[in-house]
Each structure stands twice: as structure tokens, then as C-alpha cells.
Amino acid sequence: MDDRISQPGFRDMGINGPLTSESDTRETLRHAAKYRDKMGFKDYFIVDLDTHHVETSSWNEIIEFVEDPILREEALSFKRKPDSRLGTVLYHANGGMFSQSVSGRIPHSNLSPGEPRDDKTVHPDVVPLRRAMDSFGIDRMIMFPNALLQIGTHPNIKIETNLAFAYAKFLTEVVLPGDPRLKTMALLPFSDPDACERMIEMYGDHPSVIGFSITSVRYSPVHDNKYMRIYRMLEERGLPLSFHAGFNWQDGYLRQLDKFITMHAISFVLCNMVHMANWVMHGLCERFPKLPVVWIESGLAYLPFMMQRLDNEYLMRQSEAPLLKKLPSEYIRDMYHCCQPMERTNMKLLQATFEAIDAENRLLYSSDWPHWDFDAPSIITDLAFVSEQGKRNILGENARRIYKKL
């Protein structure tokens, strides 16, 4: 208490500087915790379908799990040098990642946060995630990596496959046991369909692996016949398939965009637009009608575009998509969409989008924490045009319906 503050009831908070990348997640999210209590989130079941694990900070542990002895030796050879900077050895870098914090303006989005992780009972990577779950009032948090989202552009398929398996093993054996609320959708090494099948066989029954994910940054047409067995395996096991968007500054078109803002705005949508167009127009919803498909981190504004664009052209060129039994927009509405980053600068357009995609029954909350454009659960509860039950559905009940292991 600062007794020099004259007005009764006012006190000095002792805060004299900005939050930094060293700040504790609980302080960064202090306002989220206040909102959690105000809204009574303890009475909600909240599932965050997309939170990011800064796996590069544990890279030296992850490469220990690389199966291939030659690749593992290559990776570990860097580690043994006492003066070497390990970095993300084996990883195929995609430039621009470090622009996420807008030159340090958004400190929590830095890739190497200096937050003290003083809880020694769990792996250090669990500590900030647990703090975020507690602050937001989240009951289940689905972990995705950062850098590995670009794994699909790796020139060496063997490395893509080995890193996908190493990461799955690291998560399931080291990180996820630290908190039963943490889950994942294991990455499919999609360049190698046989390895994808092996991944599903290995982790399909794991209690913390609630589904599987394709990293959307890749040049792999999802309708290729070589993938049909994968989709069938997931459908038979009742395991949802998700497409997680990412950016790709190396793509020919996107290389014209020299600002992070424009590259990010287009790139995170473009990859999922391409895969969604192939998924719908090649009739994969008809071929695997019981396979829940989830689209992650492309926001929502692109969906009315996709629905109208594909419907418009389908009606003129139905012969090119003979497997479809209804309009493309109806298949898009049947699938599931994660909200983040939920564009809401025009609430009328957002409301129309909610109606078009049957959001109250199909939309899934995702935070994307700790990234720079994360969405707190308040973005759903603050919506005036959504019913109370619809808000509960979006925040967790829709996810609980399709993810059997939640």
C-alpha cells in the first residue's frame, strides 16, 4: 500500500514497467484469469483445440528420440560440440518466424521465452502451458508444435518421417504425462503414406493422442489414392483428422509478399483453401462420411468465400466433381472449423459466417496461445448473437462430441 495515494481505496500495484519475454504467464494472462472468474468458467467445459508448444526449446531432447541411427548420429554430433549452438539441427528452416513478436511489441510470442519454470515436478515445457490453462480456465489443451508445422516442406522425406515420430514419442513419453489435461493430435508424416499408417497403428490407441493432424504447409494433393488407406484407418478408429495451417514464405506466390503481415494473412489461409478445395471436390466427404475433419488456424472469414466460390463453379461444372451429392458449401458446413484467428472487425459478416457454417454445432474454440494473434475464450462468450448453449458448444461441447478421448 502506498499511503501517499490520497484517494481511499486506491493503491499502487507495484507495476512500473512493461511485460517482457521473461514475464510469468500468470502475470501476462492476469486479465484472462479475472475474466475467467467473472464469467464462471469453472462451470464450462473448455477445450482449446490448438495451443503451441515451443518444441525448439527442447530440441536437444527431441532428437534423442530419432529412430534412424544415421540421422540421430548426425543430429547428436552437433550436440556434442561444447561450443556449438544446437539450434534445430535436421530441421528445414522457413524464414521469417522471428517476426511474430512485431519487433518485441508482443513479448509472449517470442520463441524462446525466458519465463522461470520453477515447478520441477514436471518437464519444463509443461509449466507455461499449465499456467495458461489455469489462467484461461481451459479444461483440455491440444498441443501443436511451432517449427515442425513446416515439416511438410522438408526436402528429405526420411527426416520428415523421423522428426514426426521423434516428436510423437517425446510428447507422449515426456511432456503429456505431466498433466492429464494436455493432449495432442499427432503429426502424420504425410510425405510417406506407409509411415502415416505406422503412426496411426502406434499412437491410435494412446489416451493422450485424440486424433491425427496433417501439417497443411506442403505440396501433397490430399485426394491422391495413396492416402485413402490412411483416411479409412482414421474413420474406422473414430479418430478425427485435422489440417493445421501454417505459413510458407518460400511459396512462389507468397514470396512476393515482403511484409510479415501480408504473408501471414494470406499464407495461413491459402494452404487450407487448397486442401479444402481438393477434399470437397474430390468427394472425400462422401468417401469417408464418418471421418470428422477439422480445419485449424485459418480463421473463419475464408469460409464464406470458399462456400460461395465452389458452389458457383460447381453448378456450372458438375461433371468435374461427380462424387458430390450436394453443394460444396454443404460439405464445408458438415466439417469442423477452429475459430482462431477469429476475424471480427465486421460483426455482421461474422454473424453471417456463423450462420453459414452452423457455428453453434460445428465451430471449435482454439486459442493458438502463445502466438501473437491468440484468442482468449472471451471472444466466444462476448458474442451477442450466439445462444448460451451455442457458446458452451463452441467452447467445448462440440469438441467433446467428436473427440472421444476428451
Added chain:
Amino acid sequence: MADVFVGYRSEFQDGSRKLVTNDRLEIGVFCVKDEFYAFLNSCPHQGGPVCQGRIMPRVEEHLSAEQKSIRMSFSEDEFHLVCPWHGYEFRFATGKHPGSDAYGLRRFETRVEEDKVYVRV
């Protein structure tokens, strides 16, 4: 309305801040270029702790007479408060977002009297 004494002017260095609260309101008091500003510590975007963000000079882009982009620079006169949650920037002078007046912080009047700094709440 009441004037809350929040500290002595001499305690505030250029670019410094102090946060005060009565548990209902959190208010950030800033000293920037010898002027005092006070804002509610709640970003209109998602309720982030805007008063716990960085103070950054406005970024400017300079064009030639032919409308060619020459360079970008930091303003020496204008500073923004940046919300640490998502990067929304706000002008100290107006509390408004530099790109749209539709987004603004709740401002409080400040008063300096005999080395004492007050915020009107």
C-alpha cells in the same frame, strides 16, 4: 469524480509509468516527453493489459515526390502505447488507434500541481 494523487512528478522519468487500482479499475499513469497520460488498463480488443505494454515511437514511411517509398523511420515526436497481448497500438495524445478512431482506450484526465501528479477518476 475525484482526483487521485498518484505520485510526485520528480519520481517519473521520461517513459516511466505507474499502475494504480481500486480493485474495480486499473489505471496506468505515464510520463512521456514531459506530459502525463492516464488510461484504463484494458485493451478494447480483447481486454489485454494495455498499460503493461511497451512504449514505442510511431513508425513512419517516407515517400519521394514521385511517390516512391524511400525509407521508414521512428518518429521523434509521437509515441504509442502497445498492448502486449496482440500489438494494438494507441496514440498517447488521443488514446486512439493510429489506424482507426473506432478503437480507443478509456482516458483519464491528469493534473500536475506543485510537483504532485493527480488522475481524475
